[in-house]
Amino acid sequence: MIKTLAAPAAAPLYVELARSLEQLVEQGTLRPGHRLPSVRRMALQRDVSISTVLQAYTLLENRGWIEARPQSGYYVRPRLPFDVPEPRMARPMAKPSYVGVKDLTAEVLAVAFDPAYMQFGAACPDASLFPTKKLARILASVGRNDPALLGRYAMNWAYDPLAREIARRYLQAGCPLSHEELVVTCGCTEAINLALRAITKPGDTVAVETPSYFGFLETIESLGLKALEVPTDPRTGICLVATREALAKNDVKAVIVMPSFSNPLGSCMPDEKKAGLYRLLAEFDVPAIEDDVYGDLHFGERRPKPLKAWDTDGRVILCSSFGKTLAPSLRVGWCAPGRYLERVRRLKFTNTLGTPVVLQKTVSDFLRNGGYDHHLRSIRRAYHHQLHLFTQAVLRHFPEGSRLSRPEGGFVLWVEMPAGVDTLRLHRDALKHRINTAPGALFSVKDRYRNCLRMNCGLPWTDTVAAAVRTLGELARKQL
Numbered sequence: 001m002i003k004t005l006a007a008p009a010a011a012p013l014y015v016e017l018a019r020s021l022e023q024l025v026e027q028g029t030l031r032p033g034h035r036l037p038s039v040r041r042m043a044l045q046r047d048v049s050i051s052t053v054l055q056a057y058t059l060l061e062n063r064g065w066i067e068a069r070p071q072s073g074y075y076v077r078p079r080l081p082f083d084v085p086e087p088r089m090a091r092p093m094a095k096p097s098y099v100g101v102k103d104l105t106a107e108v109l110a111v112a113f114d115p116a117y118m119q120f121g122a123a124c125p126d127a128s129l130f131p132t133k134k135l136a137r138i139l140a141s142v143g144r145n146d147p148a149l150l151g152r153y154a155m156n157w158a159y160d161p162l163a164r165e166i167a168r169r170y171l172q173a174g175c176p177l178s179h180e181e182l183v184v185t186c187g188c189t190e191a192i193n194l195a196l197r198a199i200t201k202p203g204d205t206v207a208v209e210t211p212s213y214f215g216f217l218e219t220i221e222s223l224g225l226k227a228l229e230v231p232t233d234p235r236t237g238i239c240l241v242a243t244r245e246a247l248a249k250n251d252v253k254a255v256i257v258m259p260s261f262s263n264p265l266g267s268c269m270p271d272e273k274k275a276g277l278y279r280l281l282a283e284f285d286v287p288a289i290e291d292d293v294y295g296d297l298h299f300g301e302r303r304p305k306p307l308k309a310w311d312t313d314g315r316v317i318l319c320s321s322f323g324k325t326l327a328p329s330l331r332v333g334w335c336a337p338g339r340y341l342e343r344v345r346r347l348k349f350t351n352t353l354g355t356p357v358v359l360q361k362t363v364s365d366f367l368r369n370g371g372y373d374h375h376l377r378s379i380r381r382a383y384h385h386q387l388h389l390f391t392q393a394v395l396r397h398f399p400e401g402s403r404l405s406r407p408e409g410g411f412v413l414w415v416e417m418p419a420g421v422d423t424l425r426l427h428r429d430a431l432k433h434r435i436n437t438a439p440g441a442l443f444s445v446k447d448r449y450r451n452c453l454r455m456n457c458g459l460p461w462t463d464t465v466a467a468a469v470r471t472l473g474e475l476a477r478k479q480l
């Protein structure tokens with residue numbers, strides 16, 4: 001019986017129920033496509049309340065075990081084969097390198113927001129997944145109720161209620177921050193830019209995970225810095241052995257990391273590894289710039305703690321935004337610069353002076369009254385489901401021997417195809433079919449990842465999306 005299952009005594013009943021159902025799926029008693037008993041029937045069968053069953057089903061849904069089908073019930077989801085190989089970890093780089101302007105980034109971005117193209121390129125969810133109508137109503141009412149906001153400079157570093165709301169959410173995530181240590185920025189992009197400028201000067205070396213979000217590489221390039229790529233495990237993030245070696249052999253001025261669902265690998269560092277990274281940073285006295293834009297998009301129960309939670313001496317500059325969760329277009333982001341607070345404030349002043357208060361207030365009002373947590377739960381479910389469907393389709397249509405990441409959050413997939421595939425060529429072939437992609441070459445300053453591709457899975461699954469994945473797979477197979 002459920003109540004006697006081997007679970008920690010403190011586990012709530014619904015967690016125990018969810019675990020026992022997971023076991024039934026693992027053992028094959030409940031198979032993919034099977035319908036689970038209705039909530040009422042399950043409650044009777046297991047002698048628990050309806051709300052316990054509902055909570056257990058929601059937990060299983062969030063973890064990707066089951067899916068709700070409208071007016072039909074809960075069904076066991078198809079499982080992904082567990083033997084799909086993951087992408088290989090890159091080799092360390094011998095020495096830092098200037099980035100060198102990549103025309104390719106401009107080429108990908110040129111059509112990245114053109115609705116005529118299937119957008120597998122930019123890491124941006126479909127607009128239908130954002131609460132745009134609600135935000136538009138709040139934005140209109142902010143303007144109507146307080147038009148004077150438009151007539152003033154946004155001279156403060158943060159709109160106080162927004163900063164308090166952001167700080168409160170970090171507290172819940174196990175990372176206590178004061179609202180007074182936050183600087184509101186124009187997106188995470190500005191936060192990263194200010195952080196780099198606060199720490200470095202032209203010619204300095206910055207360590208990055210590899211493969212690396214091309215926005216970091218572009219920013220490093222624009223500031224005249226050098227990049228040192230550090231091998232990163234597709235599941236557990238930046239390699240600590242390689243990081244130690246990089247810090248020991250080079251005069252690294254900052255490390256940019258994405259501990260929670262990196263772009264493009266989707267890796268998530270376990271807590272012990274974050275603690276280990278922090279110890280390394282302290283040992284070599286190096287600051288870190290943490291990009292946390294995907295931290296709220298976890299598929300598991302718990303939001304991962306940011307690296308900043310281990311920061312006892314202000315060396316971690318935490319950067320993030322609402323761009324992946326609420327509205328990319330509002331450009332509301334922030335950073336918690338630790339010991340660099342005053343420098344970042346001054347740089348913010350010279351960069352954009354302030355982030356429009358009307359936009360900060362709109363986000364703040366949404367956070368306080370708009371059901372942000374409910375919205376987050378729903379997009380996390382959607383992204384998880386979409387990633388699952390993309391993964392299955394890639395496995396079916398892409399060349400045999402392809403390796404795939406298995407993100408536990410976010411919405412991007414990293415695909416490593418056999419060595420004979422050139423994703424730059426694939427990118428150009430796909431453009432002729434109105435499909436935009438992000439070829440692997442974008443994610444390194446070296447000639448790496450020629451056979452890799454990052455897929456944006458932030459698009460609701462439709463026949464058109466399915467057809468585009470198939471086309472991409474066919475184009476790739478033709479190269480072999």
Ligand SMILES: Cc1ncc(COP(=O)(O)O)c(C=O)c1O
Nearest residue numbers: 123187188189213263321323333
């Ligand atoms: C890792 C990462 N950081 C930052 C950004 C940009 O964030 P924002 O739109 O808030 O500037 C992106 C967008 O793709 C991203 O993937």
